[in-house]
Amino acid sequence: MQGFIEFLASLAPTSLMPAAVLLLALGAVAVAWPMVAAKSDHNEVRRRLKVDDGPVATKPEPVQKKNAGIVREKAVKRAQEFYAKSDPENVARLRMKLIQAGYMEPRAVGMFFLVRFAALVGSAIGAFVLNQWLGSPDSTMASRWAFVILSGVAGYFFPGLVLSQKGREKRREYRNGFPDFMDLMIVCSDAGMSMEAGIERVSKELAKTYPALSQNLQLVSLELRAGRSLDDALKALADRLSLDEVRSFATLLQQSKELGTSLSGALRVFSDEMRHKRMSLAEEKAHALPAKMSVPVTVCILPVVLMIAIIPIIVKMTTH
Numbered sequence: 001m002q003g004f005i006e007f008l009a010s011l012a013p014t015s016l017m018p019a020a021v022l023l024l025a026l027g028a029v030a031v032a033w034p035m036v037a038a039k040s041d042h043n044e045v046r047r048r049l050k051v052d053d054g055p056v057a058t059k060p061e062p063v064q065k066k067n068a069g070i071v072r073e074k075a076v077k078r079a080q081e082f083y084a085k086s087d088p089e090n091v092a093r094l095r096m097k098l099i100q101a102g103y104m105e106p107r108a109v110g111m112f113f114l115v116r117f118a119a120l121v122g123s124a125i126g127a128f129v130l131n132q133w134l135g136s137p138d139s140t141m142a143s144r145w146a147f148v149i150l151s152g153v154a155g156y157f158f159p160g161l162v163l164s165q166k167g168r169e170k171r172r173e174y175r176n177g178f179p180d181f182m183d184l185m186i187v188c189s190d191a192g193m194s195m196e197a198g199i200e201r202v203s204k205e206l207a208k209t210y211p212a213l214s215q216n217l218q219l220v221s222l223e224l225r226a227g228r229s230l231d232d233a234l235k236a237l238a239d240r241l242s243l244d245e246v247r248s249f250a251t252l253l254q255q256s257k258e259l260g261t262s263l264s265g266a267l268r269v270f271s272d273e274m275r276h277k278r279m280s281l282a283e284e285k286a287h288a289l290p291a292k293m294s295v296p297v298t299v300c301i302l303p304v305v306l307m308i309a310i311i312p313i314i315v316k317m318t319t320h
Contacts, residue, residue, distance in 0.1 A: 095109050097163060099240050100241070102215075116160070119156065120152050120155050127151030127152070167242070170212055174210075174212070178243065178245055179278060181202055181217070182270060184201075188201055188202065195253070195263075196221070203217035216240055216241060217237075219237075231254055235250055252270055
């Protein structure tokens with residue numbers, strides 16, 4: 001234990017500048033990441049909803065930019081092929097996680113591996129520079145290299161954490177938008193539209209409120225046009241969205257088709273159940289809020305109240 005404490009003490013710099021620089025870098029990443037992610041999602045939706053309005057005069061791209069794009073594409077392709085041959089099961093799971101997070105491009109896997117490698121190298125180099133620039137002169141060489149290695153490991157796992165957070169945000173959007181999708185499907189079913197036409201129509205209506213869900217529904221519509229069965233398309237949709245509600249929806253359609261029951265009535269009951277489930281989750285979070293607030297209240301407010309109550313008594317006793 002004493003050796004571990006001495007190791008932590010040896011990592012301490014002579015000033016607070018390393019911590020300030022590190023916090024500033026993390027804050028810049030936290031501020032820039034939502035804007036980059038929102039821009040990529042917006043561009044992806046625009047690309048899939050783009051309508052050809054006629055020939056447009058294209059400007060010639062610079063040769064340097066084109067060469068950089070070719071080099072990047074080759075690097076992404078090589079990385080994806082290398083990891084696909086070394087660990088195909090891990091690549092398949094990563095591909096599904098990327099799809100669930102909204103990255104549906106075929107080169108997303110290779111780009112993720114390149115980003116992870118760049119984060120590993122960049123974090124290690126940054127830690128090495130900080131050690132050389134602001135490190136304590138009393139720190140040992142082992143502690144310096146341990147700091148560099150730990151920083152590299154943190155940079156290696158950071159893209160995975162960002163991807164998991166992105167997937168949770170997408171699932172929250174899917175879960176919030178799926179009851180609205182069910183309501184619109186009820187309207188389409190009551191109007192006499194088929195299931196395929198209803199999905200295509202609803203995907204256009206949800207483009208502004210739930211763009212990621214609309215994009216996945218458009219993929220279902222394209223799969224149905226290509227000749228895929230409705231059950232298989234909905235199962236693939238459930239895998240992309242990673243929601244149990246979508247799997248239940250596919251099972252509901254299959255049972256309604258086999259038993260010959262009313263489709264609009266089944267959709268209405270299922271929509272009410274999903275909305276009730278969403279309200280139950282919101283109530284659960286609301287009831288858990290007082291227990292979560294007890295910790296900051298105890299840590300931040302209670303000491304101040306005790307000081308306000310005790311300090312006048314102490315001052316009065318010292319004056320007498």
